[in-house]
Amino acid sequence: MSRRLRTGLFLVGGAGLWALLGWAFAGLPAFGDYHGVYGRLVNRDSLGQTHAMSAIAAVTFDYRGFDTLGEDFILFASVLGVALLLRQVRERDVDARQAVEESEPVRAVGAIAVPAFFLLGLFVIAHGYLTPGGGFQGGVVVGLALVLVSIATDYRSYARLVHKSLADLVEGVGAGAYVAVGVGGLVAGSAFLESFVSRGKIGELTSSGTIALLSWASGLEVAGATLLLASEFLEELLARRRR
Amino acid sequence: MSYLPYALAGWLFVVGLYGVVTSRNLIHLVVCVSVIQSATYVLLLAIGYVKGGTAPIFNGIALGTKAVDPVVQALTLTDVVVSVTSMALLLAIAVEVHKRTGTLDPDELREMHG
Amino acid sequence: MIPLQAVTLALVAAGGLAVVLARDVVRQAFVNGFYGLSLVVLFLVFQAPDVALSAITVGSAAAPLVIAISIARVHRRERKR
Numbered sequence: 001m002s003r004r005l006r007t008g009l010f011l012v013g014g015a016g017l018w019a020l021l022g023w024a025f026a027g028l029p030a031f032g033d034y035h036g037v038y039g040r041l042v043n044r045d046s047l048g049q050t051h052a053m054s055a056i057a058a059v060t061f062d063y064r065g066f067d068t069l070g071e072d073f074i075l076f077a078s079v080l081g082v083a084l085l086l087r088q089v090r091e092r093d094v095d096a097r098q099a100v101e102e103s104e105p106v107r108a109v110g111a112i113a114v115p116a117f118f119l120l121g122l123f124v125i126a127h128g129y130l131t132p133g134g135g136f137q138g139g140v141v142v143g144l145a146l147v148l149v150s151i152a153t154d155y156r157s158y159a160r161l162v163h164k165s166l167a168d169l170v171e172g173v174g175a176g177a178y179v180a181v182g183v184g185g186l187v188a189g190s191a192f193l194e195s196f197v198s199r200g201k202i203g204e205l206t207s208s209g210t211i212a213l214l215s216w217a218s219g220l221e222v223a224g225a226t227l228l229l230a231s232e233f234l235e236e237l238l239a240r241r242r243r
Numbered sequence: 244m245s246y247l248p249y250a251l252a253g254w255l256f257v258v259g260l261y262g263v264v265t266s267r268n269l270i271h272l273v274v275c276v277s278v279i280q281s282a283t284y285v286l287l288l289a290i291g292y293v294k295g296g297t298a299p300i301f302n303g304i305a306l307g308t309k310a311v312d313p314v315v316q317a318l319t320l321t322d323v324v325v326s327v328t329s330m331a332l333l334l335a336i337a338v339e340v341h342k343r344t345g346t347l348d349p350d351e352l353r354e355m356h357g
Numbered sequence: 358m359i360p361l362q363a364v365t366l367a368l369v370a371a372g373g374l375a376v377v378l379a380r381d382v383v384r385q386a387f388v389n390g391f392y393g394l395s396l397v398v399l400f401l402v403f404q405a406p407d408v409a410l411s412a413i414t415v416g417s418a419a420a421p422l423v424i425a426i427s428i429a430r431v432h433r434r435e436r437k438r
Contacts (some may be wrong), residue, residue: 003265003350010264014257021256025249032245032294039291039312046313047301055299055313056320056407064317071321078328085335124410130302132406136324140414147422203302222324226419229331233426236338237433244363248403251366255373262377270382270427274389277420278373281396285369288403298404311404323411327419334427341431 051199052129052208060134061214065193068214069178072221076175079225086232110152117145125219129208135218142219143226150230155238159231167227174221181213248289255282269337269347273330280326284319291315362402368395386424393417 001009029035046058060068121141128134150158181193188196195209206212255278262275291312297304299313341347372392379385393416400409 007265010261014261017260018253018257021253022250025246025253028246028249028290030245031248031289032292034291034293034296034312036291036312039293039314042313043299043310044306047306053300053302054407055301055310056316059313059317060321064314067318068321071325074325075328078325078332081332082328082335085332085339132298132300132410134320134407136321137407137410137414140324140411140419144414144418144422225328229328229419230422232335233331233423233430236335237426237430247363247366251370254370258373258377267380268382270424270431271380271385274382274385274424275377277389278376278392281373281392284396284408285399288400288405288408292403296404298406300406316405316408319405320408320411323408323415327415327423330420331423334423338427338430341434345434347431 047202050195050208050211051202052211053203054129054131054134056132057129057134057211057215058208061129061211061218062195062209065182065214068218069182069193072175072178072218075222075225076171079171079228082229082232086236106152110148114145114148114152117148118142121145121223125215126205126212128215128219129211130203130205135215135220136222139219139222140226142223143230146227147230150234155234158234162227162231164228164231167224167231169224171221171224171228174217174219174224177217177220178214181210181217185210248285248292252282252286252289255279255285267348267350269340269349270334272349273333273337276333277326277330280322284323287315287319365395365399365402369399372396382424382428386421386428389424390417390421393420 042055042059042063046052046055046063050058050062052058052062121138121143123138124133124141125135125138128138146162147158149161183192185194185196186192188194190196193210193214195211197209197213199209200207259275259277259279259282262278263272266272266275291314293309293311296309296311299310299316301310337347340352344352346352369392372388372395375388376385376392379388393412396416397409397412400406400412
């Protein structure tokens with residue numbers, strides 16, 4: 001099918017899609033006019049039931065914890081796919097031979113920024129149910145703080161700091177810990193992913209039962225996934241394959 | 244005026260789809276796919292919005308103040324992080340395609356080689 | 358709908374169109390970064406701070422990282438040939 005024909009076909013189909021979407025969206029309640037029941041119930045009851053200040057964290061890791069388990073495994077499968085795709089040819093020399101101009105100011109800024117962002121990421125994971133944050137956001141920040149090492153210095157220091165097997169391990173431990181906490185609910189006599197740790201006092205770091213544990217497990221997994229992705233892509237960029 | 248966010252979601256979807264259909268570069272195509280994904284985020288958050296509501300984090304505000312729906316936000320935030328990994332997978336496929344065929348143009352990749 | 362929301366909606370619509378119309382991938386990476394930031398403002402204005410936090414980390418750092426490395430990888434092979 002030629003390009004022109006494809007574009008023309010799309011314009012016709014796209015206009016039809018636009019009309020159908022318009023008709024569908026016109027049937028929704030107006031913006032701001034919220035008709036749902038579940039959201040109101042969660043807002044009303046989540047603080048009392050889960051002792052988590054953030055209703056979003058309560059939904060992510062408690063009420064809909066099972067869906068988050070699924071999302072964690074989507075993440076795991078995608079990173080697995082990337083590793084499978086990019087690792088096949090390459091077990092040879094990763095050659096960081098790109099001309100890296102040693103820049104002292106960049107390294108100085110990196111020396112301050114990397115630990116600061118690492119701590120910030122851990123903070124965001126830890127306070128996920130008290131403030132906006134949580135395992136997913138904080139995990140990305142932690143992973144990227146370590147990738148910053150490769151940007152501020154060179155790839156070799158980054159590879160020495162973060163072995164790919166370590167990132168693999170961290171990601172696997174995170175995913176496994178999530179399932180283990182869920183099974184802990186089973187062992188404690190209630191349902192899968194039901195909280196078996198005491199809920200504690202509202203507003204403290206040791207509150208909200210298993211939400212804290214699941215948030216840390218997700219944070220570990222997302223951090224490991226980010227590190228693994230970055231390692232795979234950077235190695236792919238810098239590998240010199242013998243033809 | 245009050246249906247504008249839904250129109251934005253539809254607009255982003257159709258525009259992203261146009262980008263995918265007429266793309267000449269696989270990497271450009273992957274970024275257009277991420278535009279389509281952002282259309283779903285806008286739609287979800289627009290559905291959950293409560294007029295005059297605040298963020299559903301009850302840290303210092305009294306229980307019972309009007310807050311927006313937290314369920315759609317929980318769905319969207321995990322979705323945003325997972326979408327970047329799926330985008331990385333698509334980009335890895337694009338890089339592999341370039342390795343094997345030397346081109347990133349979808350129009351030249353018509354035939355499948357055994 | 359408050360005016361701030363209307364303006365941000367217009368910005369996101371224009372940003373989405375700009376991302377699609379930027380045919381050169383390097384330019385598109387930059388425009389994608391700006392589009393991500395406008396999405397963050399939109400999420401904030403819709404009272405979703407958690408989602409905005411995810412979108413900041415992902416859209417400003419992780420997505421440009423993988424896109425830029427892919428472009429560099431492809432460009433490097435092109436140059437070698």
